[in-house]
Amino acid sequence: MNAHLLVLEVVVPLMAAPLCMLLPSKPAARMFSIAVAWITLYLAWSILGALGATEHGVIAYELGGFPPPFGIELRVDWANAYLLLLVSGIAAVVLMFGPGSAGAAVAEGRHAFFYTAVLLALAGLLGITVTGDAFNVFVFLEVSSLASYSLIGLGRGARAPMAAFSYLIMGTIGGTLFLLGVGLLYQMTGTLNMADLTTRLPDVLDTRTIVLALALLIVGVGIKLAVYPLHQWLPNAYSFAPSVVSAFLAATSTKVMYYVLVRIIFTIFGAAFVFETLHADYLLLPLSLIAMFGGSLAAIYQHDLKRLLAYSSVAQVGYMMLGLTLASATGLTAGLVHVFNHALMKGGLFLAVGCITAQVGSSAMGDLRGLGKRMPFTCAALVVGGLALIGVPSTVGFVSKWYLVQAALEQDLLSVAALILLSSLLAVVYVWRVVELCYFSEPDATQVEVTGRPPVREAPLGQLLPTWILIGSTIIFGLTTDLTVGTASKAAAQLMGVGP
Amino acid sequence: MDFPVEVILFLFLLATALTVALLEDLFAAAMMTGIFSLLSACLFTLMDAVDVAFTEAAVGAGVSTVLFLSTLALTAQREKQHPFTWFPLLLVILTGACLVTGTLDMPHYGDPKAPIHVHVAPEYIAGAERDFGIPNIVTNVLASYRGYDTFGETVVIFTASVGVMLLLGHRRRRPGPAHRPTITPEGAARMRDFAIVRVVSMGVIPLIVLFGLYVQFHGDFGPGGGFQAGVIIGAAVILYGLIFGLSTLQRVVPSPLLETGIALGVLLYGGTGVASLLMGGHYLDYAVFDSDDPKHGRHLGILLVEGGVGIAVTCAMILIFYSFAGRALAREAFDEGGGGQ
Amino acid sequence: MELALDVASWFCLTVGAALCVIGAIGTLRLPDLYTRTHAASITDTLGAGLVLLGCLLQAGTPLVAVKLVMIYAFMLYTGPAAGHALVKAAYARGVLAAGIPEEAQEGERPSESDLPEEP
Structure with missing residues (x-):
């Protein structure tokens, strides 16, 4: 069992998906998928434990018993083990929330398909994370992408399928560029195995083909990661998708793509080539700074809570990219810590929005008026999540920004450090808008009468619980940073080649 | 030259x-x-x-x-008229130029010394005979060395059909004449009424299915395998639907049957891997199926996984066709082809 | 013998290719769908047939020869049926033939390019 942990982590959700489709009833499919997600979480936890017991912090698994580079190899070090824990954990919590508004969009008798799609998305993301083979990343990228497109298309209203379609087009372009990049790497080295690529690439690094391959891979992954200015699909996709889906994808999909980018740059090509020879930081650093400000500024002017959170995600991706671009152990630690932390807060916030849309029927900013009294727990979750987004001490946001500022100061980039703090002020503005509406505005009297809905009540416990698990952990991991910073710094050291 | x-x-x-x-x-x-x-x-x-x-x-x-x-x-x-913009065109040309520049340093097409021919390929060629006894190296690599990728690809097809069913499947809210399609049913040709088309397709469809089965089971020796067989058989069934109408086809192969089939196809592939796990090997290590003769075990494994792929792909093709053709008036038009049942 | 075979196969290939070109020109130049289909059918039957016959003379092994014959048999079987279905469908939709007064033709006037699905 222990020897096969890596493959089980992917195969369990992958096999569970078709099984789930065959289940006869809605509750059965739901309980089944929750159970599967918790099993993957347990497996991920075991992998992390097993990794601690190894000498070099690497576990490898040969699929089909074929040694790499001939067969496909699964290879986990601290970076992927950390991501596995995050992705499976988020899935386990978010699935407990239930289908939310997606439930209404799925036709009667097809509810199992919703859970099948979620399991497929989960399996795809885990598959990307666990593999040590470049082409295998593409295969599982397809699985997770196709599942996410269909999940996003389930949102309310006619615009959801359109948002899913434009994400599909962008995502397919990204996937194709990624595939082209992998193809060029294969052409020049004759191998697809990442570890083998690392050893064989230095011989051909000075060719134009390899530079092109790197460019294609970065742009391809950049589209899926929503790096500024390739983020256009994200606001629509996240705001028209059902809230549960937004919570799941915002907390996992972009995070896994960030990991893929880190893997490409630091493991396959090497930071020295990317940042010292090609100076990719000249391009990526300004872009991440623009993302931090552009995303936050756009968030301030949104009229819909989900859209606001989506634009804030664009800004947060900027912070992660900044950590990567600094190309130091501290910077990478900051980036990876922020991956984890942002997943917790955005996941929790989108779930809170899910509670609101389930009760109020919309997530428009205007409908938040005076909601603090009627949905106290949900609104409190919004506030705590918002504080974490700003980076208030004792929340996870503070931890990420602390390391990010440190990384900037390490390289004497005072201006960058100042900009990080300045952009947090923008977060204060958009979070305050939400707080003000919830607690300091009276509901529009006419609106209540016109809609004729039953009076708004607090969300049911089944929805509040997962929301508060995520929001609560933004506080817990803000106070105890052993797991997040500890693992992330080990991963960063490994990626920078310093050794664990 | x-x-x-x-x-x-x-x-x-x-x-x-x-x-x-x-x-x-x-x-x-x-x-x-x-x-x-x-x-x-x-x-x-x-x-x-x-x-x-x-x-x-x-x-x-x-x-x-x-x-x-x-x-x-x-x-x-007809496409909607869009004002012409330069930016996308420039972007495409720029990307194309980058791609062309990148290819300049590539090894020549068919160069026997290219890295792709000297690193892993020799082992694949030698292994096909030594470990598998399978003449078709392509099928062999796809089902064994990179069998996990092929499993992933099968799941991709499964995911695609789940997505299509989730989004298109059964949201038939307005089956009435709410929106008229540009191809009006009155004028639509009733393929079924054409004796020649009917007779010819009746003759061809079994041959196509037979060919599909040949491609499936001959995949070890000639070009072919589960994916190819699946799409060929799927295409034959779709051809039947086009000529005899969607509702006739749905009576022959009902949708729930296909849904079960596609799930079972994926499970057959994945289950083969799980079986090899349980028998003490690595995931998808078919050699454990026959401890005396690993070659035989590998043959069995490849037969099973290719079977899984074939079933899943056939069902996926037909299901996707159902979802598209079953929408609103398209269904009406197709049903008219079926002689107005 | 060898030479005779070569000459024969070259003859077949050239004539077959020429017929394909003629079919293509006809498809472009003839006035309406029905006559164009007629031109296209030349490529399908005689053009492809002669090219296949030319290949057959060069086949060498019986297996290849049998395959070529079967390809031709398949084309003879399906090609005309497809053409038939196309023309029937067009006729059912009221696509008019050129050169004949409209009143003399059955069916209603269609809009351009509104063809139904090809099987």
Whole structure:
């Protein structure tokens, strides 16, 4: 069992998906998928434990018993083990929330398909994370992408399928560029195995083909990661998708793509080539700074809570990219810590929005008026999540920004450090808008009468619980940073080649 | 020096692609994409990738053209006029220029010293005979060395059909004459009423299915395998549906049967891997199936996983066709073909 | 013998190719769908047939020869049926033939390019 942990982590959700489709009833499919997600979480936890017991912090698994580079190899070090824990954990919590508004969009008798799609998305993301083979990343990228497109298309209203379609087009372009990049790497080295690529690439690094391959891979992954200015699909996709889906994808999909980018740059090509020879930081650093400000500024002017959170995600991706671009152990630690932390807060916030849309029927900013009294727990979750987004001490946001500022100061980039703090002020503005509406505005009297809905009540416990698990952990991991910073710094050291 | 036929085909391909981009008549554009796929299939054949050519011809030229047409039956037939903008064109040209520049340092096409031919390929070629006894190296690599990828690809197809069913499947809210398609049912040809078409297709469909089965089970020796067989059989069934009407077809192969089939296909593939785990090997290590003769065990494993792929792909093709053709009035038009049941 | 075979196969290939070109010109130049289909059918039957016959003379092994014969048999079987279906469908939709007064033709006037699905 222990020897096969890596493959089980992917195969369990992958096999569970078709099984789930065959289940006869809605509750059965739901309980089944929750159970599967918790099993993957347990497996991920075991992998992390097993990794601690190894000498070099690497576990490898040969699929089909074929040694790499001939067969496909699964290879986990601290970076992927950390991501596995995050992705499976988020899935386990978010699935407990239930289908939310997606439930209404799925036709009667097809509810199992919703859970099948979620399991497929989960399996795809885990598959990307666990593999040590470049082409295998593409295969599982397809699985997770196709599942996410269909999940996003389930949102309310006619615009959801359109948002899913434009994400599909962008995502397919990204996937194709990624595939082209992998193809060029294969052409020049004759191998697809990442570890083998690392050893064989230095011989051909000075060719134009390899530079092109790197460019294609970065742009391809950049589209899926929503790096500024390739983020256009994200606001629509996240705001028209059902809230549960937004919570799941915002907390996992972009995070896994960030990991893929880190893997490409630091493991396959090497930071020295990317940042010292090609100076990719000249391009990526300004872009991440623009993302931090552009995303936050756009968030301030949104009229819909989900859209606001989506634009804030664009800004947060900027912070992660900044950590990567600094190309130091501290910077990478900051980036990876922020991956984890942002997943917790955005996941929790989108779930809170899910509670609101389930009760109020919309997530428009205007409908938040005076909601603090009627949905106290949900609104409190919004506030705590918002504080974490700003980076208030004792929340996870503070931890990420602390390391990010440190990384900037390490390289004497005072201006960058100042900009990080300045952009947090923008977060204060958009979070305050939400707080003000919830607690300091009276509901529009006419609106209540016109809609004729039953009076708004607090969300049911089944929805509040997962929301508060995520929001609560933004506080817990803000106070105890052993797991997040500890693992992330080990991963960063490994990626920078310093050794664990 | 003989003028390579690839060049001509590539020029045709380019011309077709430009035509598709420029055409405003979507019906014609859909037909052109079929031609595009056919040309690609020819190119793949010339590159000795017959397996890929099979799939491209059946899916690209066959099934996806049918899906395009089913969609066009629901939407407008002409493209909306958009003001011309320079930026996308510039972006495309720039990307193309980058790609061309990148290829300059690549090893020449067919160069025997290229890295792809000297690193892993020799082991694949030697291993096919030594460890597997399977003459078709391509099938062998796909099902064994990279069997996990192939499992992933099967799941991709499964995911696609789950997505299509989730989004299109059964949201039949307005089956009435709420929106008229541009292809009106009154004028629609009733393929079933044409004796010649009926008789010819009755003769051809069993042959296509037989050929599909040949491709499935002969995949170890000649070009073929589960994907190719699946799309060929799927295309044959879809052809039946086009001629005899969707409702007739749905009585022959009901949707729930296909849904179960596609899930079972994926489970068969994954289950083969789990079985090898339980028998003490690594995931998808078929050698453990027969401890006395690993070659025999591997044959068995490959047969099972290819079977899983074949079942899943066939069902997925037909299900996707159902979802598209079953929408609103397209269904009506198809049903008219079925003689008004 | 060898030479005779070569000459014969070259003859077949050239004539077959020429017929394909003629079919293509006809498809472009003829006035309406029905006559164009007629031109296209030349490529399908005689053009492809002669090219295949030319290849057959060069086949060498019986297996290849049998395959070529079967390809031709398949084309003879399906090609005309497809053409028939196309023309029937067009006729059912009221696509008019050129050169004949409209009143003399059955069916209603169709809009351009509104063809139904090809099987």
